[in-house]
Each structure stands twice: as structure tokens, then as C-alpha cells.
Amino acid sequence: MDESGDSGRPQPGAGGTDPGAAPENGKPKRPAEPGGGLLMGRPFGVPVYVAPSWFVVAALITWVFGGQLDRVLPELGGARYLVALFFAIAFYASVLVHELAHTVAALRYKLPVRRIQLQFFGGVSEIEKETETPGREFILAFVGPLLSLVLGGVFYGAMQFVEPGTVPGVLLAGLMISNLIVAAFNLLPGLPLDGGRMLRAVVWKITGKPMSGTIAAAWVGRGLAVTVLVGLPLLTHTGTLGAAPDSIGGIETVMDALLAAILAGIIWTGAGNSLRMARLREHLPDLRARTLTRRAVPVESATPLSEALRRANEAGARALVVVDGQGNPKGVVREAAIVGVPEHRRPWVAVSGLAQDLTEGMKVPAELAGEALLDRLKATPATEYLVVEETGQIYGVLSTADVERAFVKAMARPGT
Secondary structure, three states, rough: OOOEEOOOOOOOOOOOOOOOOOEEEOOOOOOOOOOOOOEEEEEHHHEEEOHHHHHHHHHHHHHHHHHHHHOOOOOHHHHHHHHHHHHHEEEEEEEEHHHHHHHHHHHOOOOOEEEEEEEEEEEEEEEEEOOOOOHHHHHHHHHHHHHHHHHHHHHHHHHHHOOOOHHHHHHHHHHHHHHHHHHHOOOOOOOHHHHHHHHHHHHHHHHHHHHHHHHHHHHHHHHHHHHHHHHHHHHHOOOOOOOOOOHHHHHHHHHHHHHHHHHHHHHHHHHHHHHHHHHHHHHHHHHHHHOOOOHHEEEOOOOOOHHHHHHHHHHHHHHEEOOOOOOOEEEEEHHHHOOOOHHHHHHEEEEHHHHEEEEEHHHEEEEEHHHHHHHHHHOOOOOOOOOOOOOOOEEEEEEHHHHHHHHHHHHHHOOO
């Protein structure tokens, strides 16, 4: 199962690179590697991870496919599980090709790809930005199933050169069928599947509104989830997808129901996440550095904290900026550090000891908004940023705590 697509903007408090990452020793942390399992390589500069859940699925595929081989090629004996393991690895290599198709298309459109992860039901290409046009969205989604169809054709062609009923013949047939299934499943028109993104692109093109496309594709995705939950066990129970021997029929019925529930849950959750991220993007323009910035007062480095706070209270300010003798900003006093100083000690603590030294990346133009603002914060993780006017004049201090609250408000607003 492929869930390629935009992973959304970094959400404070969630996974990914948090713009509010805590500094160490007064210096901001470097953005961490995305992680997500065992790193396998970096094709096209994009890290590819194998999640721990993949090993569970690989073992399950090996067991099931090994059982099928026992009926087709009984002479293999115990070696059938080695053949089945090879099939599981080859199948996920096909899934990786599917994801690389999305990745190459995204990079072609200059969209950053955070990582590729092979996981429980396939893979995911985490593309960090939205495409600019519905046409590009459609192409970006379609290339994955297209490559799976091409692989199915390649394996079918290779089958013509091997003898049926042999190990190569069975492996090629299995890989052909599995790639065709991957393509067909991902072409279903509901988010988070590729077909859902294609449907979103079509509705976006017709209405001119990306949000309308997302709503339509997400609700179709939820409908698919219900269909999978009810229909998959029904199809297998009636023998439409093949009848199981009586001795294991009860076990397979439970497995079918469990598989359907997991698939339905993944699709339903993915559709809901797509709706939430679309709603967030719709309100991203409301995230403006100028409106989120706290008023600040400049203080010299030797100023006692108690005196600095007195000046801030008089001015109605909520932040402190450390400046030199000429008024040039040198650091931002961290709110968490202020809270950590007992009130009786504040007359004896200089603000310089509580300040985070400013780097160029921590100076944010007051006019930044939306994705541009988030990208700036993501590039230099910190707890506070100095907001400046075009002239270089101090405007105030932007706290990532305020950005987090703005995120929560944006996510809480009703969708269109």
C-alpha cells in the first residue's frame, strides 16, 4: 500500500523537525535526521528507511508464500522458505521503485522529499510541499502506479523466457501479480492512495479550489475504508478470492477480518489526516510573524533580570533583547530561563546569562508569513527569534510557543 504524498508542515509537538527544538548550551540544535527505521541508502539524495514493521510483514509473506510453494513445488522441501523470503524482498524492491517514481517526479518539480519509508503495508514518500498546479499533482500521483504497471509488464515478459512451474517461473508470476495488485489498489480514487490524489487533482482543476479536491477525495477514501472493512472478508468468505482448506479456513477467516480492519483503519486515518493538513494549509496565511511577535525591550547584557523585567512591565512588553552599547541586538533572553530563576535571585542575575546568542538564521523579517515563515523557523530551530523590520530595527521577539498556539487554532477551525 502506498501513501505517498505531502507529509504536511512540521507540527510543533509532533514528529519531524520541530521549529521549537530546545537549544543546548545556548545554541540551537541542528535539525535531526528524519529517522524511521533501518537506513538502507540515499538514492537521489533521499534517505530510504525500512521500518521495523516491514520485518513482520516480510516474515508473514515468507510463511504464506512458502505454503503456496509447497503445493506447487513440493520437491523444494524446506528450501521453499528461502525462495519465499527472496520473493518478499523482491516484492518490496518493487515497492521501492514505485516510491522512487514519486520521489523523482517531486524532485523534478523542485519539491523536497524528506524520506522514503518501507513499512507495514507498502511504502510512503514524504513530500514536504504541495504541488502548485492540479496537473502536476496528477502526474506526481500517477507515476507510482504507472511504474508498478510497467514492472508487472516486465515480469510478464520475463515469464515468456522461463519454463512454467519452475522456481523462476513461479517467482516471476508472483511478482507480476503482486505489482498489478499494487497498481490497481493505489489507483482506487480515495485519499491517502495515489488514486485519491489523482481525484483531488481532477476536482481541483474543475473547481479551481485545492480544498474542494481534498474534501472530495478524503470522503471517498473514508467510503473505501468502510468498503474494505466489510467487503474484503465477505469476498474471501464466499470464495471469490479463493477458498481455503477446511482445516485452516477458520484461521484464514480471522486473518482476513484482521487484515481488512488494519487496511480500513490505515485508509480512514490517512483520509482524516489529509483533511486536517489541508485545513491547516488553508489557514497558513494567517501565520504572520508581525501579528505573532511579542513586543520586546532592549537591555544591555549587565542589566539585572529584575530591572529588565521592571522595564518590560512598564512598556507593556513580554520579551527581552540583549543589545550592545550601540543598540545592536546580540541575544534573546529565553522565557524558560527567566521562569527558572527564583524571584529573590533576580536582582543578582544578569540577563546575559539567560540569553541565547543570535545567529543570522534567528533574525526573522517581520513581513514573513505562511510557509515562508515556517521554512525559516525550520531552517534554524530555536525557542525564540528576533523579528526585525526591513531597516534592521528591532520589532520584537517571536516565540515558538506562540507559533504552536497558532497551529492549534488553525487546526481547530472548521473546514470549508
